[in-house]
Amino acid sequence: xxxxxxxxxxxxxxxxxxEKEREILEQHAANCLLCQQTIEELRQLEQxxxxxLTDYQQKIEEQIPDNTQRYPIAELKQESKKSxxxxxxxxxxxxxxxxxxxxxxxxxxxxxxxxxxxQAVADFLSIFRVHKIQTVQINPDDLxxxxxxxxxxxxxxxxxxxxxxxxxxxxxxxKLSVEQAGKQLPFTLKQPSYLPAGHKLAERVSLYSEGQAxxxxxxxxxxxxxxxxxxxxxxxxxxxxxxxxVHVPAGIQLDYLKDERQRAFTLTQFSSPELIVPDxxxxxxxxxxxxxxxxxxxxxxxxxxxxEDWQNTMIIPDTGEGDIEKLSVNGNEAIYGKYKNGWGSLxxxxxxxxxxxxxxxxxxxxxxxxxxxx
Amino acid sequence: xxxxxQQLFKEHYYMLVRQAAFVLGDPTAxxxxxxxxxxxLHRTGVKKVDNPAAxxxxxxxxxxxxxxxxxxxRRRREEKYAQPAELTTLTSSTENIVMDxxxxxxxxxxxxxxxxxxxxxxxxxxxxxxxxxxxxxxxxNKSSVGTILARARERFKREYEGLS
Numbered sequence: 379x380x381x382x383x384x385x386x387x388x389x390x391x392x393x394x395x396x397e398k399e400r401e402i403l404e405q406h407a408a409n410c411l412l413c414q415q416t417i418e419e420l421r422q423l424e425q426x427x428x429x430x431l432t433d434y435q436q437k438i439e440e441q442i443p444d445n446t447q448r449y450p451i452a453e454l455k456q457e458s459k460k461s462x463x464x465x466x467x468x469x470x471x472x473x474x475x476x477x478x479x480x481x482x483x484x485x486x487x488x489x490x491x492x493x494x495x496x497q498a499v500a501d502f503l504s505i506f507r508v509h510k511i512q513t514v515q516i517n518p519d520d521l522x523x524x525x526x527x528x529x530x531x532x533x534x535x536x537x538x539x540x541x542x543x544x545x546x547x548x549x550x551x552x553k554l555s556v557e558q559a560g561k562q563l564p565f566t567l568k569q570p571s572y573l574p575a576g577h578k579l580a581e582r583v584s585l586y587s588e589g590q591a592x593x594x595x596x597x598x599x600x601x602x603x604x605x606x607x608x609x610x611x612x613x614x615x616x617x618x619x620x621x622x623x624v625h626v627p628a629g630i631q632l633d634y635l636k637d638e639r640q641r642a643f644t645l646t647q648f649s650s651p652e653l654i655v656p657d658x659x660x661x662x663x664x665x666x667x668x669x670x671x672x673x674x675x676x677x678x679x680x681x682x683x684x685x686e687d688w689q690n691t692m693i694i695p696d697t698g699e700g701d702i703e704k705l706s707v708n709g710n711e712a713i714y715g716k717y718k719n720g721w722g723s724l725x726x727x728x729x730x731x732x733x734x735x736x737x738x739x740x741x742x743x744x745x746x747x748x749x750x751x752x
Numbered sequence: 753x754x755x756x757x758q759q760l761f762k763e764h765y766y767m768l769v770r771q772a773a774f775v776l777g778d779p780t781a782x783x784x785x786x787x788x789x790x791x792x793l794h795r796t797g798v799k800k801v802d803n804p805a806a807x808x809x810x811x812x813x814x815x816x817x818x819x820x821x822x823x824x825x826r827r828r829r830e831e832k833y834a835q836p837a838e839l840t841t842l843t844s845s846t847e848n849i850v851m852d853x854x855x856x857x858x859x860x861x862x863x864x865x866x867x868x869x870x871x872x873x874x875x876x877x878x879x880x881x882x883x884x885x886x887x888x889x890x891x892x893n894k895s896s897v898g899t900i901l902a903r904a905r906e907r908f909k910r911e912y913e914g915l916s
Binding site: 383384385386387388389390392394420423424426427428430431433434435437438439441442 | 766769770773774777779782855856859860863874875877878882883894895896897898899900901902903905906908909912
């Protein structure tokens with residue numbers, strides 16, 4: 379077989395190829411380094427483009443004339459229905475924006491209290507690891523006010539403004555058989571014992587290698603941002619230039635097909651990412667500065683402050699608009715959401731492994747599959 | 753029917769403006785396009801359309817593509833006849849928005865340099881449309897969408913890197 383052209387591989391990546399041809403392509407790729415390279419290039423190109431366009435889209439939408447204010451609630455509802463599915467992004471886009479804010483607050487809140495942990499590993503301490511999830515109630519108006527406050531006071535915020543980010547080890551994806559992939563995971567792979575009729579696991583699964591990034595805080599810049607937001611508590615100079623490490627362990631994505639063709643649902647499993655802080659840094663300083671920010675609605679502040687196990691808790695904002703539902707999966711708290719295109723998504727954490735099930739299935743089926751994992 | 757129409761307008765107008773603004777990079781032109789889509793719906797008759805929301809989305813995409821093509825040809829004509837000194841001040845309506853963030857501004861500029869078809873394919877794919885929908889809008893064979901898409905992304909990246 380001649381190597382398929384780039385367009386064919388692009389269509390393959392976009393799931394725009396019939397299952398029969400897909401298999402032939404996969405067999406070819408398994409033995410062809412050149413094509414594996416092409417696939418990786420195309421994948422990276424897509425990631426790069428998406429990154430560019432995400433920011434751009436947000437900026438453009440912010441410029442849409444003010445008369446959108448006439449239907450602020452309808453707007454938000456429509457926004458929250460507009461969503462798309464990706465491994466790294468399971469929430470709707472409007473929520474994503476808030477998550478970014480809430481997450482930075484949390485991660486930093488997490489960074490902050492940091493009871494002196496005993497198990498120092500070399501000169502690093504691991505302090506942040508997701509073991510559970512918790513929703514915080516926040517109403518859409520408060521969210522908008524926060525966003526507006528940030529935009530008008532300091533403009534758009536990105537991580538680069540706080541310091542320097544360096545990717546030390548990039549996450550890569552390879553296709554393997556489920557047995558091979560399972561051996562390379564830092565946790566025991568779980569598979570469902572229940573599958574709806576006509577569904578089965580695809581022959582090859584995607585294994586994501588571990589990734590690592592380093593973040594060096596620039597205290598002066600971070601403080602000037604905090605000041606811009608009206609903060610009275612600032613970060614101490616001693617945090618300057620200290621390297622924080624983010625480690626994302628290897629993970630896996632299993633694709634399940636319906637009637638041997640269509641991708642019906644995916645199940646991803648990752649062990650919880652870790653944030654590693656140098657041991658001479660006291661993150662309580664960071665927590666104090668962030669929880670003190672005047673832009674936080676006091677209700678949200680008290681909710682965040684009351685999360686006791688903040689080092690291990692991932693925060694998910696619930697705007698009370700009915701697109702997020704709290705459930706229990708085998709005793710673990712889970713969050714269920716539904717997308718505009720009818721796909722449902724279930725997200726939970728079990729013993730340090732983050733699970734996510736996305737699929738073109740009814741809510742009850744999704745829950746049943748999740749509960750059958752072993 | 754008037755009431756249906758009012759209701760549709762209320763529910764979908766701003767969504768269409770957002771959709772068009774993203775494709776065109778120009779909120780003002782996007783409002784024109786979205787209004788035109790409703791004018792056409794009114795002319796066709798709401799009752800005659802099976803799924804008005806899908807219909808409006810499709811017509812808006814088509815109108816955006818038409819707009820980019822006419823805009824592109826206008827710009828090429830102008831550039832051909834413009835004096836070198838004027839070239840620097842010549843800005844198309846899709847590019848004259850002041851962007852306060854450098855990267856976003858570069859993205860906008862790089863998009864502006866793409867051929868209308870490349871731009872349309874790139875942006876529609878990002879917005880989650882299928883190859884079938886993309887093919888129908890830019891009048892391509894579905895089997896070429898992958899090739900055009902990969903190439904459009906490469907060109908976009910090249911333009912972006914050429915600017916920064």
